[in-house]
Amino acid sequence: MSSNLALTTTANCSNVPGNVPCLAPPPPESLLSLLSLRTSLNPIFTIVEFTTLSAAFLGNLLIVLTIMSNKKMLSMAHLFLLNVAVADFLFSALNIAGHATENSLDEVTLKETFCTLYRPIIGVRFAAYAISMFCLAALSVERWYVVCSPISAQFSSAGLLRKLKFSSLALIWIITLAISIPIGFCKVTVTKTFAILLALVLHVIPLTIIITVNTRMVLSLKRNAAFNVSAVNEETREKIRKLLISMILSVIIFWSPYHGFFLYFVFAKPPSSPSAGVKLELAFRAGNIWTYFNPLFNALLYYIFSKEFRSGLASLFLLCSCDRRSEEQNAVNDLARSGQELVRFSTINEAFSNPEVLPARSPAKE
Numbered sequence: 001m002s003s004n005l006a007l008t009t010t011a012n013c014s015n016v017p018g019n020v021p022c023l024a025p026p027p028p029e030s031l032l033s034l035l036s037l038r039t040s041l042n043p044i045f046t047i048v049e050f051t052t053l054s055a056a057f058l059g060n061l062l063i064v065l066t067i068m069s070n071k072k073m074l075s076m077a078h079l080f081l082l083n084v085a086v087a088d089f090l091f092s093a094l095n096i097a098g099h100a101t102e103n104s105l106d107e108v109t110l111k112e113t114f115c116t117l118y119r120p121i122i123g124v125r126f127a128a129y130a131i132s133m134f135c136l137a138a139l140s141v142e143r144w145y146v147v148c149s150p151i152s153a154q155f156s157s158a159g160l161l162r163k164l165k166f167s168s169l170a171l172i173w174i175i176t177l178a179i180s181i182p183i184g185f186c187k188v189t190v191t192k193t194f195a196i197l198l199a200l201v202l203h204v205i206p207l208t209i210i211i212t213v214n215t216r217m218v219l220s221l222k223r224n225a226a227f228n229v230s231a232v233n234e235e236t237r238e239k240i241r242k243l244l245i246s247m248i249l250s251v252i253i254f255w256s257p258y259h260g261f262f263l264y265f266v267f268a269k270p271p272s273s274p275s276a277g278v279k280l281e282l283a284f285r286a287g288n289i290w291t292y293f294n295p296l297f298n299a300l301l302y303y304i305f306s307k308e309f310r311s312g313l314a315s316l317f318l319l320c321s322c323d324r325r326s327e328e329q330n331a332v333n334d335l336a337r338s339g340q341e342l343v344r345f346s347t348i349n350e351a352f353s354n355p356e357v358l359p360a361r362s363p364a365k366e
Contacts, residue, residue: 027274034278045285049099052292057092059299060085062313070312076165080139081302083169084247087131088295094124095292115186123184125258125291126202130176132251132294133206138168140244144213148220175201195266203259210248217241243305247298254294257287 063085067073098121102110110117142165179201182188218241261284271277302309 031275031278034275034282038278038282041282045289046099046103048289049292050096052289052296053092053096053099056088056292056295056299057096059303060089060092060295062316063299063302063309064089066309066312066316069316070308073308073312076142076162077139078308079165079169080135080142083172084132084135084298085302087128087135088298091124091128092292092295094121119186120184123180123182126183126198127176127180128295129251129255129259130179130202131172132247132298133202133210134172134176135169136244136248136251137206137209138165138172140210140213140217140248143244144217144220147217190266192266195263199259199263207252214241214244214248239305239307243301246301246305250294250297250301254291254297258291261287 064082067078067082067085098117101117105113179198183190271280303313
């Protein structure tokens with residue numbers, strides 16, 4: 001009797017006498033509609049995730065292969081953009097692997113491995129964002145120095161500048177790994193202080209540098225154009241400015257919602273109702289998918305604004321096509337040689353088997 005009363009006692013029927021079953025109230029219609037919406041959106045989200053990440057994976061892979069195979073594109077500007085492409089490539093690859101694992105596991109196993117599966121992905125997301133922001137900031141400073149101080153850039157020691165730029169790239173990767181590796185461990189708790197530090201290091205400081213140096217570069221370009229003293233030609237100058245500004249806006253637009261959700265989860269309280277929790281889940285997943293468009297958009301921007309990349313990509317495909325045609329031609333030549341050998345062997349074999357076609361032997365000397 002006591003066990004039955006314990007099972008049937010709720011806030012709505014605490015005074016029900018005897019062994020009368022007391023059912024919990026049904027969930028509200030708003031929650032049911034949200035759960036139905038989540039079920040309907042899941043396949044759409046999955047298709048968009050894999051399509052966007054696959055396109056970004058392929059696009060950034062082509063960027064890496066094109067720059068590495070083209071010696072004309074090994075300038076420092078292209079090396080900074082190469083690092084952005086490498087980070088976007090790794091970002092796309094790991095998220096594809098993570099989502100494939102998520103869709104292949106059952107619900108119980110997914111809950112058990114949730115932390116070990118998602119925390120490394122979160123770490124890689126922060127690493128990709130950090131590489132993009134730091135490289136764009138460094139590239140902005142490098143372009144500003146070349147455009148605004150062309151004489152100093154021309155007569156400065158090339159070896160010293162090259163060492164300085166490679167050192168900055170190494171420093172970028174060291175800082176990025178130092179920030180992102182702790183986030184990937186389940187035992188590391190992201191405190192409010194750590195979240196504020198991430199916001200300053202990854203967002204505020206690089207964005208301040210980017211806005212400052214690009215503003216000064218644009219003003220310098222306008223001033224040079226007004227006095228007809230151009231540090232670089234008009235076409236190159238305009239493409240550099242458009243590519244940098246477009247990539248900076250791309251990073252800010254596509255990553256801001258994700259970082260907003262990250263800060264919300266750190267500072268805000270848990271959802272007060274199941275309906276609010278489902279809404280937050282849907283919004284957070286949409287924010288994740290929104291970040292996947294950044295590596296894809298970066299690859300498209302590189303193709304649109306970089307004539308050297310388009311030429312290098314065409315050369316890469318031409319090289320692959322020539323190699324394939326060369327292999328096919330070699331196969332045809334090998335087949336032809338094999339056929340000639342076969343005909344020659346058949347002719348010799350027929351000659352030895354038919355005495356009439358054998359050459360006359362000279363009489364032996366007595």
